[in-house]
Amino acid sequence: MDVSFNFDWTAAIAAVPHLLPGIPWTLLISFGGLAIGFIIGIIFGLMRISRLRGLRWMAVVYIEVFRGTPILVQVLFIFYGLPQLLGGPINALTAGIAAVAINSGAYISEIVRGGVQSIAQGQREAALSLGLSRRQTFRHVIWPQALRRMVPPLGNQAIISIKDTSLFSVIGVGELVRQGQIYIATTFTAMEVYFMVAILYLAITWTLSILLAQLERKGLAGE
Amino acid sequence: MTTPTQSDSSNAPIVDMQKLNKHFGSLHVLKDIDMEITPGEVVVVIGASGSGKSTLIRCINGLEEFQQGALEVAGKTLLPHGKGGQALQQIRTEVGMVFQQFNLFPHLSVRDNVTLAPMKVRRINQQQARDNALKLLKRVGIEDQADKYPTQLSGGQQQRVALARALAMEPRLMLFDEPTSALDPEMIGEVLDAMRELAREGMTMVVVTHEMGFAREVADRVIYIHQGEITEQGPPEQLFDAPQHERTQNFLGRILKH
Numbered sequence: 001m002d003v004s005f006n007f008d009w010t011a012a013i014a015a016v017p018h019l020l021p022g023i024p025w026t027l028l029i030s031f032g033g034l035a036i037g038f039i040i041g042i043i044f045g046l047m048r049i050s051r052l053r054g055l056r057w058m059a060v061v062y063i064e065v066f067r068g069t070p071i072l073v074q075v076l077f078i079f080y081g082l083p084q085l086l087g088g089p090i091n092a093l094t095a096g097i098a099a100v101a102i103n104s105g106a107y108i109s110e111i112v113r114g115g116v117q118s119i120a121q122g123q124r125e126a127a128l129s130l131g132l133s134r135r136q137t138f139r140h141v142i143w144p145q146a147l148r149r150m151v152p153p154l155g156n157q158a159i160i161s162i163k164d165t166s167l168f169s170v171i172g173v174g175e176l177v178r179q180g181q182i183y184i185a186t187t188f189t190a191m192e193v194y195f196m197v198a199i200l201y202l203a204i205t206w207t208l209s210i211l212l213a214q215l216e217r218k219g220l221a222g223e
Numbered sequence: 224m225t226t227p228t229q230s231d232s233s234n235a236p237i238v239d240m241q242k243l244n245k246h247f248g249s250l251h252v253l254k255d256i257d258m259e260i261t262p263g264e265v266v267v268v269i270g271a272s273g274s275g276k277s278t279l280i281r282c283i284n285g286l287e288e289f290q291q292g293a294l295e296v297a298g299k300t301l302l303p304h305g306k307g308g309q310a311l312q313q314i315r316t317e318v319g320m321v322f323q324q325f326n327l328f329p330h331l332s333v334r335d336n337v338t339l340a341p342m343k344v345r346r347i348n349q350q351q352a353r354d355n356a357l358k359l360l361k362r363v364g365i366e367d368q369a370d371k372y373p374t375q376l377s378g379g380q381q382q383r384v385a386l387a388r389a390l391a392m393e394p395r396l397m398l399f400d401e402p403t404s405a406l407d408p409e410m411i412g413e414v415l416d417a418m419r420e421l422a423r424e425g426m427t428m429v430v431v432t433h434e435m436g437f438a439r440e441v442a443d444r445v446i447y448i449h450q451g452e453i454t455e456q457g458p459p460e461q462l463f464d465a466p467q468h469e470r471t472q473n474f475l476g477r478i479l480k481h
Contacts, residue, residue, distance in 0.1 A: 125286055126326035126385075130340035130392060131316035140339060144330045 012192035015183055019196060022179035026204070029093065029175060030162040033100020037161070038154075040101060041108025048113045059109060066106035072167045075099035079171045092173035096165060104161045111153045115146035155212040159205045166201070176200055235298075237262050237396050237427055238283055243292035245278060245451075252278050253289065254451045262395070265428045267438040267459075270448035271474060276431045279448065280398045283429065284318045285311045297395055316344055319389030323401040325381045327373035327388070333360070334369040337388045345392070352391075359387040363417045379410030383417055390421075397421065399430040435479060439463055447471045 048059035066074065079095035119142050127137035169177040180197045184190050238260035245253040252275045260266055270276045281287040283296055288305040295301070297317040299310040328336050337356035341347045347355075360366040363383040365376075373381055382402060389397060399418065403411040415437050422428055422441045432438065438445055439459045446456040447466075455462060455471045463479075466472045 120326075122322060122324050122326040123328065126320075126322060126328070127340075129284055129286065129315055129318075129320040130388070131312060131344040132340060133312060136343050140343060141328055145328075148330070 007195075008189065008192055011187065011189040012196050015180075015187075015189065015193045015196050018183040019176060019179050019193070019200060022174060022176035023200065023204070025093070025173060025175040025178075026162065026165050026201075029096040029100060029165045029168065029173065030158070032097045033165075034104055034158055034161055036097070036101035037104030037108050040105030041112050044105065044109040045112025045116070048109055049116060063106045063109050066102050067110075071099055071103045071164050072170070074103055075168055075171060092168070092171045095171055096168040096173050096175075099168070100161050100165065103164070104157055107157050107160075108154065111150050111157065112146075114153070115150040116142060118149055119145050151212065151215060155208065158208060162204055162208070163201065234261065236260055236295075237297055238429070239293075239295040240282075241293040243282065243289050243294060245275075245282065245287065245289040252451050253282070256292070256451075256453060258446070258453070260396070260427060260429060262427050263425050264443050265422045265426075265441055266430070266444050266446060267442040268429065268431045268446045268448060269433070269435070269438065269474075274448045275451040276448045277400050280400060280429050280431055283396075283398060284315050284320055286320075316392055317394055318396045318398060319392055319394035320398040320400065321382065321385050321389055321402045323404050325373070325378070325385045325405070327381055327385055329373050331372075332369070333365070333371055333373065333376070333384050336373065336384060337391045340388070341391050355391060356387070359390050360384070362390075362420075363387050364413070377410060378406045379413045382406065382410075382414045386414075386417055386421075396427045396429070399428065399432065401431050401433070403432065403434060433478065435463070435475075447474065449474070 044059045044062050047055040048063065050056055050059075075095055078098050079090060079092060082095075083089050123141055123145065124137055127141040128134070132140065165175055166177045168175055169181060172178065176197050180193045184193050187193070236259040238258065240256055240258040243253055243256040243258075244251070256279060258279075268276045268279065278287055282289050282294065282301075285301055285305065288303070290303055292303065293300075296314045299314050301310060301314065305311070327333075328339070331339065334353060334356050337359060338349070338352040341352045341355065342349060357366055357369060360369055363386055365380050365383055365387075368376060368380060368384075373384065376384065386402075402418070403414050406414065411434070415434060418428070418430070418437070419441055430438075430442075442459045444456060445459050445462040447454050447462065447468075447470075449470050455466060455468045462471065463475065466475060
């Protein structure tokens with residue numbers, strides 16, 4: 001038996017067309033989930049710093065539960081567990097998007113809280129002293145500044161969530177890793193295929209990094 | 224400028240503060256402060272750092288709550304513990320404030336800093352708000368910077384924008400909280416000039432400052448605060464040249480000597 005290291009580039013290249021169909025799924029689950037997660041994050045992030053203790057508590061419980069449990073367990077719970085409760089199956093795509101949404105939502109809540117709290121107290125005081133209401137102060141002065149500061153950590157979270165979707169191969173959704181597994185079952189070229197899967201993830205996350213860097217250079221993010 | 228209500232005759236005080244007390248936890252910051260400000264008056268508040276002078280003027284527009292006492296500003300009553308929110312916002316539309324750290328909105332251009340409150344609070348249309356903003360910026364000598372962002376300006380220019388921003392609401396009273404303390408020495412003059420001009424036009428002003436030359440020249444009355452109490456007050460020539468209290472003498476001796 002030949003045990004020498006032998007990476008078969010032809011097999012790696014040949015795998016690519018079989019992997020590409022996974023990319024739309026990966027993007028759909030990640031960005032669909034992140035979009036919902038962003039809305040969840042805004043709601044719970046602001047609840048977290050509310051003056052009302054009840055709202056603060058609800059936000060803390062949500063954040064701690066979904067940040068403190070693995071996303072793999074969350075998606076298994078949604079895909080296999082929830083149907084028992086609902087009395088009908090949940091499709092894998094919905095389960096994946098939901099898992100990314102609630103998981104990234106917990107992290108984004110903290111990003112939102114940090115962003116808002118990082119704005120100097122003097123900004124609030126200046127706006128209030130001009131006669132703006134608390135709501136106007138938030139909307140026109142605090143939030144626009146907080147949003148810019150939130151862009152770099154949000155980009156970070158997006159990259160993490162994109163990679164997290166690789167775990168969803170376990171529920172059979174046809175994302176990148178799942179496509180790789182299906183292909184390997186017929187060719188037995190695990191090293192070449194997973195290598196190309198990794199390259200494709202890198203292509204997605206790298207593109208995102210470059211876009212974010214441009215956003216920061218244009219002054220629409222960060223300070 | 225004047226509102227046509229019968230009780231609001233021009234001699235009624237615009238600030239009427241009686242037996243005001245404020246605590247920060249166990250710290251008694253303001254003790255039984257009585258203070259009346261008449262329209263058109265320029266009052267300068269002096270005192271050592273930590274004496275409570277900034278806290279005092281921050282009570283006037285409700286940025287600080289007080290615990291006991293009575294406070295009426297521009298005919299509206301402010302209640303202890305920050306209660307009576309309606310009156311609070313109304314008072315703030317009538318009372319402008321300039322801060323030590325400028326506190327300009329960094330995400331807005333100079334022009335938008337000035338037009339924000341008139342458009343959102345007074346509901347003035349954009350064109351009119353912009354015309355007014357340009358006039359105010361001209362008045363403080365920086366109309367050519369309207370399209371820049373605050374961080375592109377010098378400290379002195381930023382503080383003059385902050386002044387224009389406050390004036391855009393057409394306040395009846397202006398509060399200044401150490402407006403030149405964060406400035407490089409060469410920029411202090413331009414800010415004081417703008418304030419001097421404002422005083423000359425008849426604006427009612429309460430100014431916390433360490434600029435004794437400005438106080439002597441512009442103030443109608445100087446108030447000296449020591450450990451949360453008004454120790455002494457009077458016209459500048461009296462307070463600076465013939466202070467009655469030993470504490471005032473000591474304080475003035477310390478700051479005027481160097």
